[in-house]
Amino acid sequence: MSERPPLPPLSRIGIIGGGQLGRMSAMAAARLGYVCHIFTPEEDAPASQVAARTFRADYDHLTALEAFADSCDVITFEFENVSAEGLARLAHHRPVRPSPFVLEISQDRLAEKSFVTERARARTAPFARVTDREELALALEEIGLPAVLKTTRLGYDGKGQARVTSRAEAEAAFATLEPKPLILEGFVDFAAELSVVLARGADGTIAAFDPVLNHHHQHILDLTLAPAPIPPEIAEEAQRIAARIAEALDLVGLLCVEMFLDRDGRILVNEIAPRPHNSGHWTIDACPVSQFELHIRAVAGLPLPAPRRHSDAVMKNLVGPEEIGLWPEILATPGLIPHHYGKREARPGRKMGHVTRLFPRGALPGPEGIAAAIAPLAMRYRPGE
Ligand SMILES: Nc1ncnc2c1ncn2[C@@H]1O[C@H](COP(=O)(O)OP(=O)(O)O)[C@@H](O)[C@H]1O
Ligand SMILES: [Mg+2]
Numbered sequence: 100m101s102e103r104p105p106l107p108p109l110s111r112i113g114i115i116g117g118g119q120l121g122r123m124s125a126m127a128a129a130r131l132g133y134v135c136h137i138f139t140p141e142e143d144a145p146a147s148q149v150a151a152r153t154f155r156a157d158y159d160h161l162t163a164l165e166a167f168a169d170s171c172d173v174i175t176f177e178f179e180n181v182s183a184e185g186l187a188r189l190a191h192h193r194p195v196r197p198s199p200f201v202l203e204i205s206q207d208r209l210a211e212k213s214f215v216t217e218r219a220r221a222r223t224a225p226f227a228r229v230t231d232r233e234e235l236a237l238a239l240e241e242i243g244l245p246a247v248l249k250t251t252r253l254g255y256d257g258k259g260q261a262r263v264t265s266r267a268e269a270e271a272a273f274a275t276l277e278p279k280p281l282i283l284e285g286f287v288d289f290a291a292e293l294s295v296v297l298a299r300g301a302d303g304t305i306a307a308f309d310p311v312l313n314h315h316h317q318h319i320l321d322l323t324l325a326p327a328p329i330p331p332e333i334a335e336e337a338q339r340i341a342a343r344i345a346e347a348l349d350l351v352g353l354l355c356v357e358m359f360l361d362r363d364g365r366i367l368v369n370e371i372a373p374r375p376h377n378s379g380h381w382t383i384d385a386c387p388v389s390q391f392e393l394h395i396r397a398v399a400g401l402p403l404p405a406p407r408r409h410s411d412a413v414m415k416n417l418v419g420p421e422e423i424g425l426w427p428e429i430l431a432t433p434g435l436i437p438h439h440y441g442k443r444e445a446r447p448g449r450k451m452g453h454v455t456r457l458f459p460r461g462a463l464p465g466p467e468g469i470a471a472a473i474a475p476l477a478m479r480y481r482p483g484e
Contacts, residue, residue, distance in 0.1 A: 106173060109132060110172040110173070111134045111135070111151075112128050112134070112135050112136070112172065112174075112175065112395065113135075113170070113171030113173065113175070113193070114138070115139075115164075116177035116181070117137050117138075117141050117144025117146040117147055117153070117178075118145055118146065118177060118178065119145050119442075119450065120376075121146030121150075122441065123380075124375060125137070125149045126149055127391035127394070131392070133395065134151045135150040136153070136154065136167060137152070137153045138163075145441045146177070148441045149441075152170065158182065164185055165192060167189075168189045168192035169192055172193065173193060173195075173398055173399065174186075174189055174194070175195070175352060176202065177374050178374075179202065179205060180253055181202075183206060184199075196351045196397065197348075197351055197352035197353075198351070200349075201348050201349075201373045205371050205372060208226075208251045208252075208282045209226070209228055209282050210251075212368075214348075215344060219340070219343045219344040219346075220343060221340045221366075222365065222366065223367055223369070224284045224285040224286075224287050224369075225284070225285040227241055227282070227283050228280055228282060229248070229280060229281040230281075232273065235269060235270065235283070236266075239266060242284070243285065244265065244269075246269070246284060247262050247286055248263055249282050249283075249284065250279075250281055250282075251282050257317070260276070261275075262286060289360060289367075290360050290364075291359075292313045292315070292357065292360075293310045293359075293360055293366070294310065294311055294313055294358065295310050295337050296355045296375075297341050297342065297354055298353050298396065298397040299350045299354070299403075300402075300403050301400060304403050305345060305346075306403040306404065307406065308325075308379065308406045309325065309326040309338075310327045310329065310333075310337040311327050312327035312328065313357075314480040316479045317448070319418055320378060321415070321418070322414065322479070323377075323412075324413055325411060325412045325413075325414070326408070326411065328463065329360065336366055337358060337366055340358070340366060340368065351397060353374060353375055353397060354371060354372070355372045356368060356371050357369040357372070377450070380438070380455070381414040383438070384410075384412060384436045384455040384457060385410045386408050386409065387407055388404050388406060388407075393406070408460065409460070410460060411457070411463040412457050412463075413458075413469055413473060414453055414454070415453060416450055417453055417454065418448060418450055418451065419445060419447045419449060420445035422476060425476060429476070435454045435455075435456055435473070438453050439451070439452040456472045
């Protein structure tokens with residue numbers, strides 16, 4: 100998209116999706132003087148609670164999407180499962196950032212991995228498309244076991260995927276995973292999971308945060324350590340890979356690249372998300388300009404300051420009724436910075452909020468120190484796990 104003048108304060112930014120990512124983007128937008136309109140099917144959505152207007156309809160309701168577009172000056176999204184086609188229609192009404200093309204690539208694990216390997220010259224785990232049982236047999240031969248069988252679309256938080264260690268397991272998983280086609284990926288025995296969040300402007304400026312280390316519990320992000328305790332040359336390589344992907348996509352907006360660091364010190368790209376990411380929440384408290392502000396700045400055409408981290412940080416997600424049930428204790432603990440997403444119902448596995456704990460730069464503690472720092476929350480992260 101060509102360069103446009105920056106949006107002046109009081110311009111209206113449309114965000115498709117009403118979850119916590121939209122909520123925190125809207126909060127950052129408000130600080131810059133913008134007014135946010137949210138599009139979501141959900142009643143009382145986390146983002147609606149902090150936005151000026153909500154258009155409530157299903158994501159495939161074209162007339163509602165068009166009315167929403169006409170009410171805004173620019174459109175972005177915090178939710179990836181809106182139809183890329185619908186978004187392309189909106190692009191006739193208003194600028195859509197990132198572009199529908201970027202969304203389309205990130206929505207499909209096959210398109211995403213092909214793009215990353217062919218266009219951004221980055222490595223991924225070996226992968227193959229699986230549409231029927233013959234292709235499954237061929238893919239298993241090519242990739243070997245253990246492997247991970249995934250749906251190509253609509254997966255999140257580990258849903259729509261299965262780790263398989265035998266042909267029989269692969270066939271059973273093939274029978275249950277929907278919708279087809281599927282993708283078979285080689286299982287990566289990773290040393291760590293890393294991610295890089297960056298913003299790219301219409302003029303090609305890139306602003307990238309330091310890589311962070313992510314620890315998952317039951318396939319849901321549990322803990323992020325910022326910065327990732329990795330050698331500087333690996334950190335630089337991770338940022339270079341993320342920048343190559345952003346450039347190849349001609350991204351205008353925010354991008355998170357999830358990566359595996361394998362036991363040989365090589366980086367393999369796992370997936371990309373062209374929106375704010377859970378592993379970037381620490382930036383609200385540890386950086387002068389957060390991922391949410393960079394998101395809004397990129398979308399609004401404002402300058403993108405190089406990210407600076409004034410502190411090191413640990414971010415712990417509050418997942419499900421048990422962890423959000425500790426809210427009173429969290430509030431009473433000095434040093435824990437609380438973030439509540441305003442969700443009424445705490446279902447198991449639902450992200451309800453997060454806490455951040457800051458440390459002086461270079462003073463990120465080891466596991467024992469982290470456990471102490473996030474008490475009263477239970478520590479699940481164990482090094483070498
Ligand atoms: N090929 C793989 N090898 C090893 N672990 C994997 C692989 N693919 C996924 N995982 C694990 O499952 C988690 C979720 O998978 P991911 O592809 O990121 O899907 P999503 O985040 O959309 O649910 C990853 O963060 C990682 O821990
Ligand atoms: Mg993921």
